Amino acid sequence: MESPPVMDSAQPRWRRVRERLVRRILPRSLLGRMLLIGFIPLLATQAISLELFYGHYLQVVSRRLSGDMATTISMTLDMLERYPAPADRQWILEDAGRRAGLVMTLHAGESLHRSGSNHVLGPIDEDLAHDLQAAVRWPTFVDWKQAHHRVVIAVQTPIGVLQVVALRKRLVVAPVWLFVAWASGSALLLFLIAALFMRNQVRAIRRLARAAELFGLGRDTVPIVPEGAQEIRKAAVAFNRMRDRINRFVEQRTTVLAGVSHDLRTPLTRLRLSLAMLPRAGRVEAADLQPDIADMIGDIGEMEHMIEGYLSFARGEGAEMPAVIRVEDMFEEIVATLRRMGAQAAVRSITPAGLSITGRPNALRRVLSNVAENARRHADRIVFSAESGRRQVVLYVDDDGCGVEEARREHVFRPFESGAAGGTGLGLAIARDIIHAHGGHIGLESSPMGGARVRIVLPV
Incomplete structure (x- = not known):
């Protein structure tokens, strides 16, 4: 006979480990699982929207703004190179800065000691540094830390360092934290509203479970009021009907057993009276019959005791209130x-x-x-x-x-x-x-x- 493959024995073991892990991770209560079912899709939706908006749309806009800034600086450098006169250069810097909304300053004779970017905002400043390297043939440095609301761009030219100061909002579309706060706040608000509605539904189920537990323990309560969703209301109505049927059955059984007890005790009582009146013939016969009569009376008493035990066993104590x-x-x-x-x-x-x-x-x-x-x-x-x-x-x-x-x-x-x-x-x-x-x-x-x-x- 061929031995079974190893995967047949390993698969149930892995399934048991997986089920045990899922039971530990997932909440045990119905409310917790319902909230988890609502929270995970909501969280996934917010994450997808964040990725689509900031991962695609804002990156496109950021690249376009960075490209526009790099193009403006490149055109200004070309104009400065074409018109080397000091007066022309000063006019070019002032006119380009006024038209583009920038502050341009040429520091003649200075040199740039650092290139690249100090990398504060992630993809935004990386796009600007990359576009500057593509549009300008000289070394550049983007400083995001020198001013709070401004960005300082330094370009090394043959005649000195061109410093361009731009407002940060011209390069940053919107703060990331603002969108994240809005998305998180709206998700939390929707989650709280869903939790409130789910709690009301679960509360109805808990009341139904509590009523069933009390009824099973014999602590009979008043009929529960149907509330909650339609299925929960139907379950509450069905429970009330079941409770009434069980109580009616117990009452009918108790009534029947009470009648059986009366019907069984009546002939036993007549037998007891008959035996008590039996020895009337003579003293000798009466003396001979006395032990037998006493035994029969004892048997009748034992039968009454046994009948009482049977009835008590069958009847129980269901009519008594806790x-x-x-x-x-x-x-x-x-x-x-x-x-x-x-x-x-x-x-x-x-x-x-x-x-x-x-x-x-x-x-x-x-x-x-x-x-x-x-x-x-x-x-x-x-x-x-x-x-x-x-x-x-x-x-x-x-x-x-x-x-x-x-x-x-x-x-x-x-x-x-x-x-x-x-x-x-x-x-x-x-x-x-x-x-x-x-x-x-x-x-x-x-x-x-x-x-x-x-x-x-x-x-x-």
């Missing part, structure tokens, strides 16, 4: 109940003091009661503790029993798995159902006391 609960008060209530039943229970620590959670009070008490009842059947001591984490509260129930094997820790939360010690096998299943309805998690761990630890995580 409220703020102090963890210490809830622990103390469960501990008092356990002590009345003869168990050794205590509250170890709550960090920080006064820790509170939001949830359905009766449902959470039922969870702790079921967990504590399960621990009471297998251990002697039960200890409650709680701590606050990052956007969550963790509740612990520890015991000193035999513990639960790691392979069975997930199975004990299934229905009818934990009823070997006298229970119905639904207590932990009901507890997990309630915790999941609160958006939390429940699991088993090894306890520092040597037994089992039930760890309950609830979102804040």
